[in-house]
Amino acid sequence: MGPVPAQQWGDARQTAARLDAEHVRAIALTWVDNAGVVRTKTVPTARLAPAVQRGVGMSPVFDVFTADDAITASAHLGGPDGDLRLFPDLERLTVLAAQPGWAWAPVDRYDQLGTPHPACQRQFARRMVERAADAGLALRMGFETEWVVSRAPLHGRWPDGAAGGGRLDGAVGTGDPLEYPCVGPAYGMTRVVELSDYLRDVAEALALQGVEVFQLHPEYAPGQFEVSTAPSDPLRAADDLVLVRETVRAVSLRHGLRASFAPSVVAGQVGNGCHLHLSLHRGERSLHRDPDARWGLDPDAVRFLGGILEALPALLAIGCPSPASYLRLAPSMWVGAYQCWGVENREAALRLVTGAPGDPDGGHAEVKPFDAAANPYLAVGTVIAAGLHGLSAGAELPPPVTGDPGVLGVRERARRGIVRLPASLTESTDRLARSTTLAEAMGEVLHGAVIAVRRAEAAHCAEMEPADIAAATRWRY
Structure with missing residues (x-):
């Protein structure tokens, strides 16, 4: 440009x-x-x-x-x-x-x-894609976007006759009352019936804008939905995430609804994730489909994913950048709170998805802890940088974890080398500050700016209760 x-x-x-x-x-x-x-x-x-x-x-x-x-x-x-x-x-x-x-x-x-x-995040992402290409690698990435909808108040009050849904627990005292527009259960068809016009309009708007939707469905938390889009090159995937989020926001407003992509909409409830999926290729060959390799992974894919797993404590300051992110990152909540990986294990921070046997492009990996407070250009760029470091350093993957590491005893986790990922923004920012890999990739100006913002937000929320943190960030993303 x-x-x-x-x-x-x-x-x-x-x-x-x-x-x-x-x-x-x-x-x-x-x-x-x-x-x-x-x-x-x-x-x-x-x-x-x-x-x-x-x-x-x-x-x-x-x-x-x-x-x-x-x-x-x-x-x-x-x-x-x-x-x-x-x-x-x-x-x-x-x-x-x-x-x-x-x-x-x-x-x-x-x-x-x-x-x-030097602090342009989009150009940083492009540089990392080019660095991967220099190593003979092509990546395809895609995001899952989760959000919670509530009825939008008119000038601080609810429309006359507003019906349906229930009051959002935990919003007391925030000055911003919320009301769910649907009452159906998690993943329930009832929610689709209740909001069928709204969901149809989301799907139609994305299609008209050239965004290919894989899935659009209710999620676990009250009023929560998710859209998964087709994988593409990393820069386009980051662009698409911005377009998807603002499209959902616009469609919501046209239906008298308000969309929150915040990591924690209500403290103590399941939050909004924004999982990053990625696959590795050399030319036309997927590195996730080696029939003679363990887990189907080409040795270069093992090293690349090993680099991501090793860097996850620092990557959390990128992919989980808000104090509210750490209200969501709790064990046994399918968010990947421990530094481990697993095959089709939704409690692992790095999940290997093997895909259907007949699908030559079906295999990929998922970084589960990330949420929508993340800058998507920083997310894709730093994940690539971590993977490339693993590739050059010969990183390995430890044995995969099965089941929920959160239910294992402290001694058993220690025996298996399973450690908790940072539980606060301060802790993850300290890890990012010490990461020579990410500092080199991002450059001094961008790396320093990210750390300054993280430390300022951590200090601002240091004395706040969880409910107040959730309320303060609910409509910022």
């Missing part, structure tokens, strides 16, 4: 004319900050070509925004000085089905001279 040649200027002008003919009047240009919040600048459609040619101005201070819009500082970022340029990716420009008259495009960030901004 950066300053573009004349051909792209012409393409942008043609795209703007097409959008105008389709009655698209504005374009949302988005990036995701280090706190996991999707931020935006918007431009009229007529200004698309200048935006593609010269970018749109923004302050680099957004890299040290926290989720509650406070501003911290790192050694390199913070304060009023400096300026950046946002360059939209025309290849990802999408007309928004649930926001009539709007389109969307993710951006890459550069300085005024056209040099890549």
